[in-house]
Amino acid sequence: MAASITPVIMPKWGLEMREGTIAAWLVDEGARIAVGTPILDVETDKISNAVEAPDPGLLRRKVAQEGETLPVKALLGVLAEPEVGDAEIDAFIAAYEVPAASEDGDEGPALYQWVEVDGLRVRYARRGPDSGVPVLFLHGFGGDLGNWLFNLDAMAEHAPAIALDLPGHGQSDVRLPGTTLAELAGFVARFLAAIDVECAHLVGHSMGGAIGAQLALDQPGLVASLALVNSAGLGDEINADYINGFVRSASRRDLKPAVELLFADPSLVSRALLDDLLKYKRLDGVTELLEALSASLFAGGRQAQSPGRGLEGKDVPVLVVWGAEDRVIPAAHAKNAPAGATVEVLGGAGHMSMMERANEFNSLLRRHVMAR
C-alpha cells in the first residue's frame, strides 16, 4: 500500500529556488537509511547541500539521475520496506505528480514584504501559519534574510517564520538606527510592533544573536525564547581579518578569501554567493555603514559588548548552536552560555552552521521552539 512508501523530493532551499541539479547520489539502492542520513547532493545556482532522509527507511529506487535538473518537489527517490512490491513502487512513481509551482510562483503573493520602521524601509519574509508565536530570524553582520534559506521554510511548517533584512543590510534602506546593540535591538522591537507581533522566538546568527540577547535583556516580554547561532555577545574575540576583509573588499578576488572564512568547506563559496554580496556592498553608503557598525561593535578584533553573558538567571530559554570549526567567532564561546541553556557544537561546520549543517540545525531549533 502506498502509505508505506516515502518519497524523497527535491527540497526548496530559500525563497527563490525553483529547481536543483542532482550532483551525486550518496547511498546505493538497498541501503538502510536513518533520519538525517545524507542521501544525495543537490546543487542550485546559489549553493549545494545534501538532501537528508526525512524518515527512516530502505532506499528502494533512485528516480532522479545524476546531472539531472528537476523542479522543487520533484520525486528524487523512494523509500519503502522490503514487503512493498516493485510493482507498487512502479505505480507510485508513475502516479507521482510534481505539485504545481506553489503559492510563491510569479502570480502568487509577494516573496517579500516591506514595512517602514522609523522612516526606514525594511524588507522581510513571512512564511507558514497565521497563528502561533512567530519565530524571528536575525542575520549577522553583512548578511541578509537569505542566510536562512535552508531554515525559514523548514520552521514555517511548524510556526510562523519571519526573517528580516536588518537596517543597512540586504535590501532594507542603507541607513542605521544607531550602531550599538541597544539601538539595533530597539529597532527590532519596533519592527515587531510594526508587523503586529507581540512576542516571538528569536533566532540570531552572529551579530544577530547579540542583538537578540540584548533584546531579551531590554524587553524580556517580547522574547519567548532565544536561539544563539555562532553568536556574538558570548565572548570577547572576533576575527578582525574577516570583518576587515569583508568590509574593505571591492572586488570578487579580494572578497573571496574573506567569505571563505565563513565556511568549514570553502568550496561552498559559489560565484553566485559572491556576486550577491558584491551587489550589496557596491550600493552607495554600504561600505561606510559597515565600517561604522564594525568600529562600534568589533573594533580591533574585540567584541565591545557581551549581552549573552547577561542572560544568566534570566527567565528566557536559550539554545546555543555552534559550528566546531568557526573561524570568525570561536566555538569556545559556547561555554559562556547561561546555565540551563541547551548547547550543541556541530562538527563539520564553520561560522554558517545553520547552512552547513542545516538539517541538524533545523531539528535542534524545532525541538527548542516546540518545547515552549
Added chain:
Amino acid sequence: MARKISMKQAINEALDQEMTRDPSVIVLGEDIVGGAGGDGERDAWGGVLGVTKGLYAKHGDRLMDTPLSESAYVGAAIGAAACGMRPVAELMFIDFMGVCFDQIYNQAAKFKYMFGGKAQTPVVIRAMVGAGFRAAAQHSQMLTPLFTHIPGLKVVCPSTPYDTKGLLIQSIRDNDPVIFCEHKNLYGFEGEVPEASYTIPFGEANIVREGKHASIVTYGLTVHRALEAAVTLAKEGIEVEIVDLRTLSPLDMDTVLESVQKTGHLVCVDEAHPRCNIAADISAQVVQQAFGALKGPIQMVSAPHCPVPFSPVLEDLFIPSGAQIAAAVKRTLAWGKH
C-alpha cells in the same frame, strides 16, 4: 530593491540619480531634450532613441540641446570638465566621433599628463555602438578598439542593465575621460537592477558563466551570443567559462589569465573588425603571459574586415553568432586530436 528594467531605463536612471546627487553633472547632446524652442511638449523626444526622456522635466536646463556639431559640443563638454563640471555628452552614434576626435584623443586624453597630473577631465561621452540595427555602414560600427588604443581614455562597454547602471555611475564619478559604449541592440534587454545607486569598479571583468573546458572572453552584445554558444555546447558535455570584460580600458587581464590557466583553451570574441581589435589584444597578452597554460591555439571570432553591410541578410551574418563561437570552441578543443 531590485526590479527588472531595460538597459535604456538603466541609463536614464543612472543619469537621473547622479544629476540629483551632484549639481555639477550636466548632460549635452543632439535632441536629448526634444528640440528647444519648438512648440508643444518640451520634453518630447529625449534623444534619438529616447534614452534621456523625462530628465528635462526634472533637471531643467542642466540638459542642453546642442547644435548639430559634435566638434562644438564635445569640445564644450571637455572644456567644462576641465573647469570643474561633470558633463555627460551624448553622441548619437559612435561613428560620428570623427569630427570631434581631436577634442577627445589629443585634448581630453592628454590633459592629466601634460599638466603634471594637476588637471582633471571628468567627462563621459556616451555613444551607441554596434551593428544589427539596419542603419548601414555609417551608424553601426564597433569602434571600441580605436579608443582602447589611446592612453588617458577609459573605455566601457556593458552587456546587462545591472552593469550599465553601475558602470555609468562610476563613469560619471570618475575623474578621467570615459568613452561609454552602449550597444543599441541591447537597449531593450531587461534585467534586475537595484533602485538605489551603486557603482561597479573599472577593470573588474565579470565571470558570467563558469566552466572548465574552454574560456570565452568578450564584451557587449557578443556576451549574449557566447551564452547561446554555451547552451549548445553544454548539451554536448562541453562546459565553457564566459568572461565579460565590461571595461576595455582598464582591462582585467588577471581574470582572463586565471580563467585560461583553469581551462587551457581560449576563444576571443569581438564585434569589432579583426585587425588590431580587443580579441587580438587579449590573444597577444595571453600568449605572452600564459603560453604554458594553452592546450590548443587561441581562436578569434570577429566581424569581417569590411564595412557593416546595408543588406539585412549580410548584416545578420556580419555579427559573430552563437554557432560561430561554438565552432571556434570545438576547433581549439579538437587541436592535435586528429
